[in-house]
Amino acid sequence: MDSSAIVTVLIAMLGGAIRVSTPFMFVALGETLTEKSGRINLGLEGNLVLGAMVAYAISFHTGSPWLGVLAAGVAGLILGALHGYICKLPKVNDIAVGIAFMSFGTGLAFFFGKPYIQPSAPRLESIPLGNWTGNPALAQALQVNPLFFVGIVLAVAMAWALRNTRWGLIVRMTGDSAASAKAMGVSVDLVRFLATAAGGFLAGIGGAFLSLYYPGSWNQGLSSGQGLMAVALVIFARWNPIRCIFAALLFGAAGAIGPALQSVGISQGYYFFNAAPYILTLFILIASASSKGAAREAPGELSITK
Template sequence: MDQLAPVIAASVNAGTPLLLAALGLLINERAGVLNLGAEGMMLVAAIVGFAVGYQSHSPLLGFVAGALAGMVMASLFAWLALVLATNQVATGLALSIFGTGLSAFLGQRFVGLALPNQASAIPWLSELPFFGPALFRQHWLSYAALLLCGAIAWFLYKTRAGLVLRAVGEAPESAHALGYSVRGIRLAALLFGGACCGLAGAYLSLVYTPMWVEGLVSGRGWIALALTTFATWRPARVLLGALLFGGVTIVQFYLQGIGVTIPSQFLSMLPYAATIVVLALMSRNPDWIRLNMPASLGKPFRPGSI
């Protein structure tokens, strides 16, 4: 049990950026927009958040800057995909490539710099046997991500605004005919998704590492995209998937620590291999995915065409 508690704590820590990014992407896709630029948004947010946090000595300002950087990247995608009606898949891939290069350029002077550890704990609860070190010594953003998951579930299924968002993702022409601004709603969804991806990227560079190196995100943006499909676009399942993939990420370090004689390259492959396996298993039943997937996902909307 003493060995299990640190593994659980590390899994929650590793799953937090996946949860934040996947929740933002879930809102995007519920509105009918497929943004494959999560990796690039997270990278830019990671370096911007780290730079601001390092120079201001305020991690909070770093998180704010990271969220804003993610929103700026999302607004660029929105201009291309919503206003110019470019192909969403190609635009998202271009955004990811652009973000990778931009983050490497902006981060040259910050490579190797480190921030102090931001360990925190909930008073009294953190002293509980097993549960204290396992669950109640996380960064505050980990708990905020859990609250955000519940808030998004309530928003989507219990509010009129959530119903409108889902309607835009299912039948944008009908929503437009009823007087709703499809582009405006999709823009708001993209900005929210950008802010979530920005927080995820800033968490990686300010808390999880905490330092900046080129390519810090290491494919987590793509895993977050896979999580939305794995969760069939439901917030509670996104939470489960984020913790699962966070645990797989930590298992590789745990196995290396106890001296398992497996090449480290194979252990490093575990999170990505698990992603491929999950998607391969889900693709065996395309009808099930089609029933849960927003009907207009990835399809451009042109108001003048109806």
């Protein structure tokens, strides 16, 4: 492989990282908020798929993709709120409920999404940021979707709010010690319910990106488990919204290796490289699970790290 091919691959990976990372970012931010409050929602995959379907359908009927994004968020919010409500019942296991919501959300999406596989809906426009480079490949890679920036702004805002506001303090306290939250007169169930619902909203928006921008159509194989990988990504990012951005970019780049190599004619091992994000996630989990740092930064009430 000569140097120009390497450049092509790197540019394709950069473009892939920017394109593919957005849904990861939204789901991971939603999951971070939920986990910060001390609960885990494994069902965000369902929110993602249902959000993708709803966004596409609404965009098709109204002609406004941004309305679709909003509707996807609301669909995710409803699923998240249901999850939050059910998990506050005694003896109910939040991990199992997550699996149930994953299958419920995807089931609903496939059921109502059947008529939308064929028609094409208006998609989100991207912002061309790379025209000044004069390099068509780079310009292509720097076609950035506005949702990418929304995600970054959101991550910064969330990091700031968690650290500096009263609400952030309440969420963190609920996540670290339910007993002290109760002692302060905070309703643990209410905080977790709101955090799970808000997390569901963000995951739904991540789904809208899948159907309205990249890959940019609705079908049943749209999500390849991004919603679940985002849960692992949150552990990798150690429950820090800013680190979630970089983790999402890394995952996006890993996912882009296969198609990038194929574009320079290396199709050998395409399916193997497709597995790269999963293998990366697994290794990250193994590495972070055994390091003491991760455990120290984990919310104390989280069932998954106990």
